[in-house]
Amino acid sequence: MRNAGRWRRGHLGSDADRAAFRALHQASLAAPALQQGLTAASAERAVKHLRNLLGTPAMAITDTESVLAWDGVGGHHLDQAAVVGLLTIERGSTRTVDRGQLGCTTNGCPVRSGIASPLIVEGRVLGTVQAFAPTTTAGLVRATEEVAQWVSGQLELAELDAHRNRMIEAEVRALRAQISPHFVYNSLNAIASFVRTDPDRARDLLLEFADFTRYSFRRHGEFTTLAEELRSIERYLLLEQARFGDRLQVTLNVAPEVLPVVVPFLCIQPLVENAVRHGLEGVEQAGHLTINAHDRGHEAVIEVEDNGVGEDPEKVRRALAGDASLDSVGLGNVDARLRATFGDDYGLVVETAPGAGTKVIVRVPKFAPGVTVDRA
Amino acid sequence: MDTTAVPGLVAVVLVSLVTLAIGTWGLRFSRTTSDFFVASRTVRPRLNASAIGGEYLSAASFLGIAGLLLVGGAEMLWYPVGWTAGYLVLLVLVAAPLRRSGAYTLPDFAEARLGSRTVRAACSLFVVGVGWLYLLPQFEGAGITLHAAIGAPEWVGPVVVGGVVLANVTSGGMRSITFVQAFQYWLKLTALLIPAAVLLAVWWGDGRPGSGLGDGEWSVPVAGHAGDGGLGLYTTYSLIIALFLGTMGLPHVVVRFYTNPDGRAARRTTVVVLGFLGLFYLLPPVYAGLGRVYGGQLVSSGRSDVLVLELPRVMLEGAGGDVLTGLVTAGAFAAFLSTSSGLAIAVAGVLTQDVTTRLVGERDGVTAFRVAAVVAVVIPLVVALLVRNVGVAQSVGLAFAVAASTFCPLLVLGIWWRGLTDVGALAGLGAGGLGAGGAAVVTLGGYSPGGWAGALLGQPAAWSVPLAVVVMVTVSLATAGRAPAHARRFLVRLHTPESLAS
Numbered sequence: 001m002r003n004a005g006r007w008r009r010g011h012l013g014s015d016a017d018r019a020a021f022r023a024l025h026q027a028s029l030a031a032p033a034l035q036q037g038l039t040a041a042s043a044e045r046a047v048k049h050l051r052n053l054l055g056t057p058a059m060a061i062t063d064t065e066s067v068l069a070w071d072g073v074g075g076h077h078l079d080q081a082a083v084v085g086l087l088t089i090e091r092g093s094t095r096t097v098d099r100g101q102l103g104c105t106t107n108g109c110p111v112r113s114g115i116a117s118p119l120i121v122e123g124r125v126l127g128t129v130q131a132f133a134p135t136t137t138a139g140l141v142r143a144t145e146e147v148a149q150w151v152s153g154q155l156e157l158a159e160l161d162a163h164r165n166r167m168i169e170a171e172v173r174a175l176r177a178q179i180s181p182h183f184v185y186n187s188l189n190a191i192a193s194f195v196r197t198d199p200d201r202a203r204d205l206l207l208e209f210a211d212f213t214r215y216s217f218r219r220h221g222e223f224t225t226l227a228e229e230l231r232s233i234e235r236y237l238l239l240e241q242a243r244f245g246d247r248l249q250v251t252l253n254v255a256p257e258v259l260p261v262v263v264p265f266l267c268i269q270p271l272v273e274n275a276v277r278h279g280l281e282g283v284e285q286a287g288h289l290t291i292n293a294h295d296r297g298h299e300a301v302i303e304v305e306d307n308g309v310g311e312d313p314e315k316v317r318r319a320l321a322g323d324a325s326l327d328s329v330g331l332g333n334v335d336a337r338l339r340a341t342f343g344d345d346y347g348l349v350v351e352t353a354p355g356a357g358t359k360v361i362v363r364v365p366k367f368a369p370g371v372t373v374d375r376a
Numbered sequence: 377m378d379t380t381a382v383p384g385l386v387a388v389v390l391v392s393l394v395t396l397a398i399g400t401w402g403l404r405f406s407r408t409t410s411d412f413f414v415a416s417r418t419v420r421p422r423l424n425a426s427a428i429g430g431e432y433l434s435a436a437s438f439l440g441i442a443g444l445l446l447v448g449g450a451e452m453l454w455y456p457v458g459w460t461a462g463y464l465v466l467l468v469l470v471a472a473p474l475r476r477s478g479a480y481t482l483p484d485f486a487e488a489r490l491g492s493r494t495v496r497a498a499c500s501l502f503v504v505g506v507g508w509l510y511l512l513p514q515f516e517g518a519g520i521t522l523h524a525a526i527g528a529p530e531w532v533g534p535v536v537v538g539g540v541v542l543a544n545v546t547s548g549g550m551r552s553i554t555f556v557q558a559f560q561y562w563l564k565l566t567a568l569l570i571p572a573a574v575l576l577a578v579w580w581g582d583g584r585p586g587s588g589l590g591d592g593e594w595s596v597p598v599a600g601h602a603g604d605g606g607l608g609l610y611t612t613y614s615l616i617i618a619l620f621l622g623t624m625g626l627p628h629v630v631v632r633f634y635t636n637p638d639g640r641a642a643r644r645t646t647v648v649v650l651g652f653l654g655l656f657y658l659l660p661p662v663y664a665g666l667g668r669v670y671g672g673q674l675v676s677s678g679r680s681d682v683l684v685l686e687l688p689r690v691m692l693e694g695a696g697g698d699v700l701t702g703l704v705t706a707g708a709f710a711a712f713l714s715t716s717s718g719l720a721i722a723v724a725g726v727l728t729q730d731v732t733t734r735l736v737g738e739r740d741g742v743t744a745f746r747v748a749a750v751v752a753v754v755i756p757l758v759v760a761l762l763v764r765n766v767g768v769a770q771s772v773g774l775a776f777a778v779a780a781s782t783f784c785p786l787l788v789l790g791i792w793w794r795g796l797t798d799v800g801a802l803a804g805l806g807a808g809g810l811g812a813g814g815a816a817v818v819t820l821g822g823y824s825p826g827g828w829a830g831a832l833l834g835q836p837a838a839w840s841v842p843l844a845v846v847v848m849v850t851v852s853l854a855t856a857g858r859a860p861a862h863a864r865r866f867l868v869r870l871h872t873p874e875s876l877a878s
Contacts, residue, residue: 260634297728367480367484369488
């Protein structure tokens, strides 16, 4: 027995070590919830681990308005906790409340005094952490402050994550907005020119235009299928052809096997728009655009090629690196989103030289964990 | 030998050329804007079902069944029945949810469902194992066919098929395209149907000999004899389990389901596959029946494997026999080519994803795939040259047993049971895989004791499948805390019909 005990102690370290392990473990249990941001649900999940960490009879988390979660005994102090939270936020630093301020008349209620410490992220107070105990000690005040700081750190991570997501969303929105003005104007003009001469075609084109905008301005969903994306590209090209006539020739060569592949929303269309622009700009002869999609076993390869003026490879490199001052804004954006979705191996490949046309190659894996079309 | 070799040779060359031609032009339909919307039309269930049939109907189906029926009688009917009914199980339990999971290969499914790279690696291992086990009989069958058709030594067939497959696959994997595989199904069906019709007419003209066909043990659908202590019954049931449950774990079949646009289309495709296979498998028994009447010398000389190839010449003299021989040879060659390429691509795909990409370096995807394809083809080819005469249907049966003992529990539990954990899946895969895989290796190694030991090793599915399921469930229950957090959401996605979701 004694041997076993000694071995155990030797294995797991001294009492102090074990206390540290326990504290770290409780903290790690609370972390995932807090990294979702400060909400009633996340506070609810985190608060009991934080109370275990401090070992107090009761604990509360508030935001700037009200109590988000209360754990432990003495739920009748909820309203007081909200008030204490507001006072703490006003002051911006830790404060204690004593027996007189809490004024509890319930027999045996251990919530006699409390400590409230603010949660501060990037200089803003988001809420408070409050610990309640029969008496407050300097140690408990210090511990509560430390817990509040740690929680603030976790919330900061959540903020960063949200920032990143907002940025990606903003980029997609920018991409949607970027399509519209010129294209809308030109398309409507082209359609208008058919209204008298060929009303049926004008009607068809108008319907295509409606479907195209519906897809491009879609609000939800980060991903789509290659079939959907290509369908939208076809509509786009029909409209461009209505405008350019024979000057724009298109060859489409799509292996049906790759149509169900899931791709980031609007990841091919900007490339096609670029190709149409480059293929027709400053070129006397007809612009020829080729879109290929091949099956390569566990990958799909999509190529968008034009026979236009081409581009200086150095400029393309800078565009891919994110230099927004260049013409090909879409290129850097598509590249970044492909890398963010599938990893750095799946960036864009651009083959071009001045006067030699441009070929953009996209590789997409048929399956990547977490990449699915959300139909919600 | 010179003149008799001509039809076979012509057939083999023709099949290769036509297949290559379709592979080249089928893909290069250049579409201009006028038929734009054709281009984004997804593969229709009927076309995809033909492709699955083309890839699935292997040498064992084309040659093996008729020979087995001729020698073994009605008990061998369980092979075609099982190979077809496997799709029924697939249809009911797996097809639509698997498609909705978005997985391309079986390891993809494991990773998506359980979120574990380790389970993924284990699945990759078994995909390669099942693929190789299934490639073996294809090569062996090729040896038999070329030997019978043009009198080549038995090593020529495996080398030729291996070489053609390797050339096709490494030149870009073109042969996986749906058009080519769909063409292969109809070629195989025609190659078996027309000779069967002609030969039946000949038999009718001969005054329908062979009225004693239904006599004796030949017509009893259970292996063994009365009084062998249930041994025959065990063998039969074990075979049924392996074939019914193994189909869903065949790597080259699963990847074809990805081509369906959604779960609903996956189900429809499976229904059509059932019809196509049912139609095809009506024919081998016809050959076996005719062989029983006309092909006595094939049985006595132990060459029942080539029944389908030899029967036209036995029954018909002159040019008619030659043409029909050419036709069946073409069908058999198509069977090796399509199934072998499908398997080689599936195995090479998994090897590329999980092995060679790391060796060659991430950037060079084409080189990684080529290296993987060489490994995928050469290893079973060498084994096929070293290990002779296992019996085409026997080794296919073992491949099914391994698939049924590993991927069937993983797929069915993964799709229908929330409680599956990564540790449970790993333990189940290990138990089923080591059990069935070990039995397969021992059997292929030529060790076959008599009695129960031989039956348990030769037909392991009846014990290895329940073992895998029990281990998977028990270990999952014991490690319930490790069930992935997203399991519930994932299962909702798998089981939500498209009509509700959109």
